[in-house]
Amino acid sequence: xxxxxxxxxxxxxxxxxxAATYADSLKTQSTELKGxxxxxxxxxxxxxxxxxxxxxxxxxxxxxxxxxxxxxxxESEKLQIQQAFTLPVQHALISKASQLSEIxxxxxxxxxxxQCQRWLAEHLPNVNLVNTSSTAEPLPYVKENSAVxxxxxxxxxxxYNLPVLAHPINDYPDNYTRFWVLGxxxxxxxxxxxxxxSLNSNEPGALLKPLQxxxxxxxxxxxxxxxxxxxxxxxYIFFVDIEASADEQTTQTALELLQIHTQKLxxxxxxxxxxxxxxx
Amino acid sequence: xxxxxxxxxxxxxxxxxxAATYADSLKTQSTELKGxxxxxxxxxxxxxxxxxxxxxxxxxxxxxxxxxxxxxxxESEKLQIQQAFTLPVQHALISKASQLSEIxxxxxxxxxxxQCQRWLAEHLPNVNLVNTSSTAEPLPYVKENSAVxxxxxxxxxxxYNLPVLAHPINDYPDNYTRFWVLGxxxxxxxxxxxxxxSLNSNEPGALLKPLQxxxxxxxxxxxxxxxxxxxxxxxYIFFVDIEASADEQTTQTALELLQIHTQKLxxxxxxxxxxxxxxx
Numbered sequence: 001x002x003x004x005x006x007x008x009x010x011x012x013x014x015x016x017x018x019a020a021t022y023a024d025s026l027k028t029q030s031t032e033l034k035g036x037x038x039x040x041x042x043x044x045x046x047x048x049x050x051x052x053x054x055x056x057x058x059x060x061x062x063x064x065x066x067x068x069x070x071x072x073x074x075e076s077e078k079l080q081i082q083q084a085f086t087l088p089v090q091h092a093l094i095s096k097a098s099q100l101s102e103i104x105x106x107x108x109x110x111x112x113x114x115q116c117q118r119w120l121a122e123h124l125p126n127v128n129l130v131n132t133s134s135t136a137e138p139l140p141y142v143k144e145n146s147a148v149x150x151x152x153x154x155x156x157x158x159x160y161n162l163p164v165l166a167h168p169i170n171d172y173p174d175n176y177t178r179f180w181v182l183g184x185x186x187x188x189x190x191x192x193x194x195x196x197x198s199l200n201s202n203e204p205g206a207l208l209k210p211l212q213x214x215x216x217x218x219x220x221x222x223x224x225x226x227x228x229x230x231x232x233x234x235x236y237i238f239f240v241d242i243e244a245s246a247d248e249q250t251t252q253t254a255l256e257l258l259q260i261h262t263q264k265l266x267x268x269x270x271x272x273x274x275x276x277x278x279x280x
Numbered sequence: 281x282x283x284x285x286x287x288x289x290x291x292x293x294x295x296x297x298x299a300a301t302y303a304d305s306l307k308t309q310s311t312e313l314k315g316x317x318x319x320x321x322x323x324x325x326x327x328x329x330x331x332x333x334x335x336x337x338x339x340x341x342x343x344x345x346x347x348x349x350x351x352x353x354x355e356s357e358k359l360q361i362q363q364a365f366t367l368p369v370q371h372a373l374i375s376k377a378s379q380l381s382e383i384x385x386x387x388x389x390x391x392x393x394x395q396c397q398r399w400l401a402e403h404l405p406n407v408n409l410v411n412t413s414s415t416a417e418p419l420p421y422v423k424e425n426s427a428v429x430x431x432x433x434x435x436x437x438x439x440y441n442l443p444v445l446a447h448p449i450n451d452y453p454d455n456y457t458r459f460w461v462l463g464x465x466x467x468x469x470x471x472x473x474x475x476x477x478s479l480n481s482n483e484p485g486a487l488l489k490p491l492q493x494x495x496x497x498x499x500x501x502x503x504x505x506x507x508x509x510x511x512x513x514x515x516y517i518f519f520v521d522i523e524a525s526a527d528e529q530t531t532q533t534a535l536e537l538l539q540i541h542t543q544k545l546x547x548x549x550x551x552x553x554x555x556x557x558x559x560x
């Protein structure tokens with residue numbers, strides 16, 4: 001039986017590329033990718049037994065945290081992070097135009113457009129820029145009209161059999177996205193542990209206590225990100241990554257003490273991080 | 281001469297409504313709203329002397345921080361927060377259909393669709409949901425086709441003279457967005473002070489020191505949000521709001537000491553926050 005891997009669709013997205021990269025790493029098994037129209041639906045596919053794993057973006061070095069992933073994980077039951085990996089992001093200008101000057105309109109997701117704004121100002125200063133809901137969405141239209149271009153990945157160009165006119169075109173060369181592989185197996189050991197908590201109170205210093213706890217136990221926090229509780233403006237859930245494994249005694253002590261200073265505490269598991277330098 | 285107020289366009293967005301609300305509050309002056317296609321362009325309109333003020337969303341109680349606003353402010357020179365205000369967000373189903381069952385497709389921004397998912401599942405379980413780049417974008421199309429609907433604000437319906445079939449339809453009733461009014465005047469006094477900093481190092485506890493400083497001086501931090509530095513995955517800028525005025529002695533002490541623990545520190549000014557309960 002195939003291993004079913006859910007991801008954010010449609011075909012041609014960078015999330016599909018990440019899912020395909022993860023599928024490749026499961027060398028001995030047959031795999032099947034399943035695209036969903038939202039990150040939330042892709043993650044919920046595991047609970048609904050439509051998928052064994054879900055590959056989701058967590059954080060991009062330019063765009064920051066992927067809020068739908070964090071919010072859905074906070075709401076979920078039993079999902080654990082099996083593995084993390086980082087992929088370089090390189091944007092490409094995809095078009096059937098025979099030269100740049102033929103392109104009148106460029107479509108892409110607002111994040112991708114903003115990450116290529118200097119390149120666009122230099123090479124395509126007069127084009128009309130149009131926002132789309134994903135980088136893959138405009139690709140079928142690019143296939144039909146040589147006066148338009150799209151900013152997407154080489155993977156997107158390959159999936160739609162479209163020419164790449166320029167690559168890479170992102171203004172910040174160090175553009176990386178970190179992905180998590182979510183699943184239902186227990187994840188108790190690894191380089192990193194991810195957790196999230198809401199605070200007991202909004203009094204001065206309420207956030208300080210959890211952070212002091214990690215520091216006192218010499219546990220490095222590699223990331224902290226706040227998300228709204230969705231109850232009141234100004235009430236937050238904090239997502240924290242620590243450089244420690246849940247099966248270490250120090251981590252267990254930290255987690256026990258953390259219960260005192262938090263209202264709700266969720267553990268998303270311990271896992272290793274792989275950095276993949278392969279770019280299509 | 282009119283006071284020129286920049287905002288995220290096109291006509292019908294909630295940001296335009298916020299700018300109009302701010303314009304109304306400047307009772308004695310003539311005002312003119314100017315829509316821009318991105319938040320970054322709207323903010324930069326001040327430096328380019330195309331606008332006197334810019335009204336931008338900062339944070340929503342469901343969606344969280346507005347990353348384009350924070351990133352652009354960090355990159356800007358001399359912009360200060362003149363005022364903050366909070367508006368309730370209520371989503372409406374806008375369509376020319378005579379009844380719900382005629383609607384086959386609903387268009388909206390992914391955040392608005394996700395904020396109405398329970399209502400949609402109950403009242404329109406079989407419609408096709410399509411992402412758009414703003415809530416206002418589909419409104420011209422809704423005007424032409426009675427088989428489609430859009431989720432936007434009553435303000436959007438009013439701007440396009442379209443009927444509202446249901447309102448409010450958001451799953452979380454307590455949905456608020458906070459806006460900042462940016463301008464070039466010095467902002468040294470008010471209930472809140474906003475600032476941002478990058479850290480000297482990524483060593484354990486590097487973030488702890490700035491937070492301990494505020495706590496030791498009994499300054500409450502009402503918000504902390506991390507954004508990537510755009511250099512390396514895992515390097516952050518922290519945006520902090522404190523409940524103190526920049527012209528108080530304690531705040532000045534805190535800011536001086538903060539210089540020691542931060543690499544780059546930017547002060548965005550002190551301002552008052554108004555909560556507006558008026559909904560269209």
